[in-house]
Amino acid sequence: MLQVSFIRENRQQIVEGLKKRVWSEDQMNILDQIIVLDDKRKEIQTEHDDILSKINTHSKTIGELFKSGKQGEANALKTTVTELKNMSAGLEENMKSTKSGLDELLFQVPNIPNQLVPSGNSDEDNEVFKDLVGDLPDLGAEAKPHWDLVNEYNMIDFALGVKITGAGFPLYMGKGARLQRALVQFFLDEAGDAGYLELNPPFIVNEASAIGTGNLPDKEGQMYHVTNDNFYLIPTAEVPVTNIHREEILAEGDLPKKYTAFSPCFRREAGSYGAHVKGLNRLHQFEKVEIVQMVHPSKSYEVLDEMLNHVEGILKKLELPYRILRLCGGDLSFASALTYDFEVYSGAQKRWLEVSSVSNFETFQSNRMKMRFKDGDGKKHLVHTLNGSALALPRIMASLIENNQSSDGIIIPEVLRKYTGFDIIN
């Protein structure tokens, strides 16, 4: 969420930014309401602190009066304090509702898009930042989509997943399961080599963590909620990992913090049915290796490029044709200032599949989480947080299976063979 002080001082810049997110004039009014409520909050606090101060002084006096035996004076003063306390209670109530009103408004304001973000309403307006790297596979007319191939080679059983749980929970088997594990291992090794500390975080988080990363309150319906304990199944490892330093003040020398984590990801997003969500294209449970960084604000865009390079390196090693999109304002996630999506080409479906999303959140998450660092002068600043998928498994599997199909079977890319222990699935 944005800081009120930032809203006060950069109104014009914010309005320009929100226009890219297709905000109406009506919605812009929220900005003014925020400032009005914040003014009110200050006014109430000044008044309230003043009363509390008087109560504190009087209480001390009462103690002294009792000690010196002046019961009458003490009791008179007690009455005064009681009156002050009534006033204080009223102000406190007012403060509470003002603050929650203010938060409610602040939660509605998304991050301000970076200058580079193109305006636009939907994914059709995304900018192709880097077009096709690699060659589109030439599979011929009899190319099969991955959902047929995984069936043919007994790699994944979707029907059993439905039996056990429901749609969107595939069961990987044999070489399918092994290939998946090989990819995870490969991704983690790549991240480790790039200096990310490997973590194995909790896959269920509490409410505070979900709020910290911006998954609550906005996207409650997208997460699985464990109501008995008020916990949430993570939609991505970004949630537990980014929350590691929630409400912390780091030393400037501690930055950057670089973390990587493998996790299953759970997403409710009760989807539509049809070809574009068929097979591995969209799931309720999938696996992903995530990279996360907490960095000095002056470095965050440099680091964003570094993360892009990291993801590109992996896709090149896997020999998958890919392209990079720069998301437009309308497609940008709520918390992000700039996002690049990676898409790989899936040869039989003949379409691009999103396999990674790399974002700079600037201070949007760190402000919610109160994640700061102290500079040499002892001044505190919010860190910038970034994260990216490196990578999400199912669509990598889908394109890898489709693109590498041959009359002999599915050819395993060279780089994975030491992890799989086999070079073909047939």
Next chain:
RNA sequence: GGAGAAUUGCUCGAGUGGCUUAAGAGGUACGCUUGGAAAGCGUAUGUACCCCAAAAGGGUACCGGGGGUUCGAAUCCCUCAUUCUCCGCCA
């Protein structure tokens, strides 16, 4: 799941209603001392918000979270979380 004990600042740790402006120790920073270091001595050392044009200064809140009793709570009560010990169950 049951019974008991605990949670205090950067760390350890004292603190059973006003004498706490949270003792004391350690750590850290700076200064003094020294040929240099150590020791010693001195000073400082949290977070958030508010007042003030700013600085200086002042105020409020914070002793695991939330609520309550009281003129006054780290201290008493309720509740939740976490940690430890024992019992039960368990991969």
